[in-house]
Amino acid sequence: MLRRSDSRKSREKSGDRNRALSIRSNKKESSSSAPRHGFSISSLRGTVQPELSKKLYKLIKSENHLISNYEAAGKERLSIATQLSDWGESTNDDAISDISDKVGVLLSEIGEQEDLYAHNIDDSRAILKAIRNTEKSVQPSRDNKAKLMDEIAKLKAKEPQSAKLVILEQELVRAEAENLVAEAQLTNITRQKLKEAYAAEFASTIERAEKQIMLARHGRRLLNLLDDTPVVPGDQRNPYHHANEARQILNDAEDDLKDWQPDLEEVPSGRGVESGLPSAEQHRYQTPAAESVTGGGSVIQHEPVAAEGSRVSSGGSVTTGPVEPSYAPSEAGTSQVV
Amino acid sequence: MLRRSDSRKSREKSGDRNRALSIRSNKKESSSSAPRHGFSISSLRGTVQPELSKKLYKLIKSENHLISNYEAAGKERLSIATQLSDWGESTNDDAISDISDKVGVLLSEIGEQEDLYAHNIDDSRAILKAIRNTEKSVQPSRDNKAKLMDEIAKLKAKEPQSAKLVILEQELVRAEAENLVAEAQLTNITRQKLKEAYAAEFASTIERAEKQIMLARHGRRLLNLLDDTPVVPGDQRNPYHHANEARQILNDAEDDLKDWQPDLEEVPSGRGVESGLPSAEQHRYQTPAAESVTGGGSVIQHEPVAAEGSRVSSGGSVTTGPVEPSYAPSEAGTSQVV
Numbered sequence: 090m091l092r093r094s095d096s097r098k099s100r101e102k103s104g105d106r107n108r109a110l111s112i113r114s115n116k117k118e119s120s121s122s123a124p125r126h127g128f129s130i131s132s133l134r135g136t137v138q139p140e141l142s143k144k145l146y147k148l149i150k151s152e153n154h155l156i157s158n159y160e161a162a163g164k165e166r167l168s169i170a171t172q173l174s175d176w177g178e179s180t181n182d183d184a185i186s187d188i189s190d191k192v193g194v195l196l197s198e199i200g201e202q203e204d205l206y207a208h209n210i211d212d213s214r215a216i217l218k219a220i221r222n223t224e225k226s227v228q229p230s231r232d233n234k235a236k237l238m239d240e241i242a243k244l245k246a247k248e249p250q251s252a253k254l255v256i257l258e259q260e261l262v263r264a265e266a267e268n269l270v271a272e273a274q275l276t277n278i279t280r281q282k283l284k285e286a287y288a289a290e291f292a293s294t295i296e297r298a299e300k301q302i303m304l305a306r307h308g309r310r311l312l313n314l315l316d317d318t319p320v321v322p323g324d325q326r327n328p329y330h331h332a333n334e335a336r337q338i339l340n341d342a343e344d345d346l347k348d349w350q351p352d353l354e355e356v357p358s359g360r361g362v363e364s365g366l367p368s369a370e371q372h373r374y375q376t377p378a379a380e381s382v383t384g385g386g387s388v389i390q391h392e393p394v395a396a397e398g399s400r401v402s403s404g405g406s407v408t409t410g411p412v413e414p415s416y417a418p419s420e421a422g423t424s425q426v427v
Numbered sequence: 428m429l430r431r432s433d434s435r436k437s438r439e440k441s442g443d444r445n446r447a448l449s450i451r452s453n454k455k456e457s458s459s460s461a462p463r464h465g466f467s468i469s470s471l472r473g474t475v476q477p478e479l480s481k482k483l484y485k486l487i488k489s490e491n492h493l494i495s496n497y498e499a500a501g502k503e504r505l506s507i508a509t510q511l512s513d514w515g516e517s518t519n520d521d522a523i524s525d526i527s528d529k530v531g532v533l534l535s536e537i538g539e540q541e542d543l544y545a546h547n548i549d550d551s552r553a554i555l556k557a558i559r560n561t562e563k564s565v566q567p568s569r570d571n572k573a574k575l576m577d578e579i580a581k582l583k584a585k586e587p588q589s590a591k592l593v594i595l596e597q598e599l600v601r602a603e604a605e606n607l608v609a610e611a612q613l614t615n616i617t618r619q620k621l622k623e624a625y626a627a628e629f630a631s632t633i634e635r636a637e638k639q640i641m642l643a644r645h646g647r648r649l650l651n652l653l654d655d656t657p658v659v660p661g662d663q664r665n666p667y668h669h670a671n672e673a674r675q676i677l678n679d680a681e682d683d684l685k686d687w688q689p690d691l692e693e694v695p696s697g698r699g700v701e702s703g704l705p706s707a708e709q710h711r712y713q714t715p716a717a718e719s720v721t722g723g724g725s726v727i728q729h730e731p732v733a734a735e736g737s738r739v740s741s742g743g744s745v746t747t748g749p750v751e752p753s754y755a756p757s758e759a760g761t762s763q764v765v
Contacts (some may be wrong), residue, residue: 099704110677112531113512144514151507158500165493169486173570176482184618191451192625200630269660276664279523280655287530288650291643294537298636298643305636308692312626317618318697322607326614340449359556359656 139228145221152214159207166200172188189314191335195308195342202297202304209293216286223278230264232272237261281358288356300349307342311335470738477566483559490552497545505536506557526653529673533646533680540635540642547631561616563645568602568609575599577738626694636689649673 170193177189233317240255248254314331476484506530515527579595586592651667 104759110532110674111512111528112508112535113516113528114509128547144517148507148514151503151510155500155503156509158496158503161494162500165489165496169489169493170450171452172482172486172489174449176486178451180617182614182617185621187619190449190451191631192447197450241439241524273658273660273662275653278521279518280653281657282529283523284653284655286646286652291646295640295641298640302633302636305632308627308629309692312622312629312694315618315622315694316697317615317617317622320611322604322611324611336448347507354644354647354651356650359654368735382552422451422630 140220141228142224156207163200163204170197206297213286213290227271230268234264234268303345319415479566480559480562494545501538501542508535533566546633551624551628557620565609565613568606570604641683
């Protein structure tokens with residue numbers, strides 16, 4: 090398996106490459122392997138998420154634990170760096186004192202990079218929330234459509250001539266139109282934000298890595314200034330003459346960090362508009378549902394999605410415009426119950 | 428400061444470069460900035476360490492916390508990777524399902540690298556323990572010498588003609604010889620192991636970084652297979668045709684990991700023997716203390732130090748040989764009380 094190919098020293102190599110190509114859990118077994126974090130208000134809250142956004146809700150929470158781990162690692166590194174420097178001073182050995190202090194400076198910067206990484210994962214996590222929020226907002230639209238179809242089927246069986254049937258079918262047509270928009274927003278937002286979130290997370294992984302490589306290489310240069318030729322009892326060590334060189338290494342490290350620039354293969358987004366729908370000027374759509382809209386211009390907006398709402402008009406064309414502060418409910422009225 | 432120069436987005440840049448060049452705590456303030464971990468048996472145990480090994484004892488404990496943080500991060504990454512894959516499957520979108528699963532594979536491998544990093548830090552930590560153990564074993568030698576000097580001074584003042592004075596002075600000469608060896612072992616072990624431990628830690632930082640860069644770059648390639656061009660409501664997405672390309676990217680990632688080789692500036696050690704003393708064949712030493720040894724060949728061994736003990740003979744030459752199972756105490760008898 091890929092994830093096992095090179096990571097643990099004692100691990101046996103597996104020749105079966107194909108097993109590497111998916112990490113999907115074998116149906117409902119994944120939760121047992123996830124680290125447990127005990128009860129908390131926020132983990133109970135996950136159970137009241139709509140079905141559609143439950144998985145991502147939990148994933149976003151797990152990212153939070155990951156972020157905490159990196160923050161803690163960064164803090165611990167800083168503490169260790171200071172301790173190393175203090176220990177070095179206490180040895181009363183000029184060479185060890187200077188080298189340990191400067192190795193400590195580099196270690197603390199490595200720790201700062203862990204902290205920056207934690208913040209960058211947090212930014213990526215915020216992007217995933219846009220998907221989760223859209224999922225959350227699409228659920229009532231699906232529910233409403235399903236509920237109307239269910240009601241119509243029941244009524245047709247019981248009272249096929251009921252006047253209410255016409256009303257319900259009008260409502261269904263509107264609900265289907267609304268749901269078509271919602272589903273389009275969902276696929277658009279999901280693909281855009283998934284790409285964006287993980288492109289950012291991979292970019293920050295590369296940033297941490299490239300900066301820590303520079304720091305660690307300078308760290309090894311520093312260690313080479315420490316003469317560890319054994320002395321015989323009673324002999325004195327040669328005096329330490331590398332203070333300036335050591336200082337120069339720190340200056341080099343600082344310059345390298347300042348000069349660092351990301352060098353990444355681009356992950357371009359094909360997105361047209363932030364709402365998750367292309368602009369109406371470029372695209373017109375005709376769907377059975379939209380064509381059979383009977384009433385005069387029912388306006389459907391999905392405010393939780395993004396800065397722009399989308400409008401379904403009776404002509405079947407989609408226009409996007411600024412969010413209107415007032416909310417125009419559909420006649421069915423249930424599609425916005427969250 | 429170097430450690431602040433580039434790490435936090437919101438941080439102000441400091442023009443004072445010199446402040447960057449040390450992280451030494453301003454005398455006894457360091458403990459307040461260290462993360463707290465509550466009371467535990469092992470943290471109380473630190474208080475009964477000899478003074479000489481106290482700082483390193485605590486540092487080694489802090490490294491343990493750091494290791495735990497990386498282990499936890501690795502586990503959380505694996506959990507997130509599986510969750511991402513499961514979520515992708517639940518979207519019923521072939522493209523998202525395939526890309527999320529394969530991004531998950533790469534993320535889980537990034538997690539495995541965190542775990543490997545934790546293990547490598549643990550190896551480096553074990554090397555630091557050799558310094559701490561030597562520090563611990565040198566403390567009684569220092570104490571014994573100081574105690575004898577103190578006794579002699581007191582006796583000289585009280586009974587300058589005491590016959591015991593001659594005995595004590597003989598003991599002091601032996602203790603000084605023993606201490607000279609102990610201090611030489613301490614400086615040799617300290618420099619060698621400090622270099623070795625942090626050369627290893629920097630090397631593993633570079634290993635994690637280089638491998639994660641490869642994985643993250645392949646991750647961004649994967650994301651580019653996801654078409655996020657917005658669709659209009661009612662339109663179908665183009666079918667997903669990149670399954671083979673995605674699989675190839677994972678194969679490339681696996682090959683890259685397999686082909687990875689460390690490429691490091693060497694940190695050579697000047698060490699002669701593992702005991703921390705150069706071999707007797709190459710070095711002879713004459714010291715006032717060793718020259719005035721009067722008894723016949725008192726044997727001093729420092730078993731906690733390493734696989735080889737050192738022997739001080741009456742001729743004043745140091746030979747190293749295998750540890751003898753029997754322990755030959757000096758006449759003073761107190762130098763081995765730990």
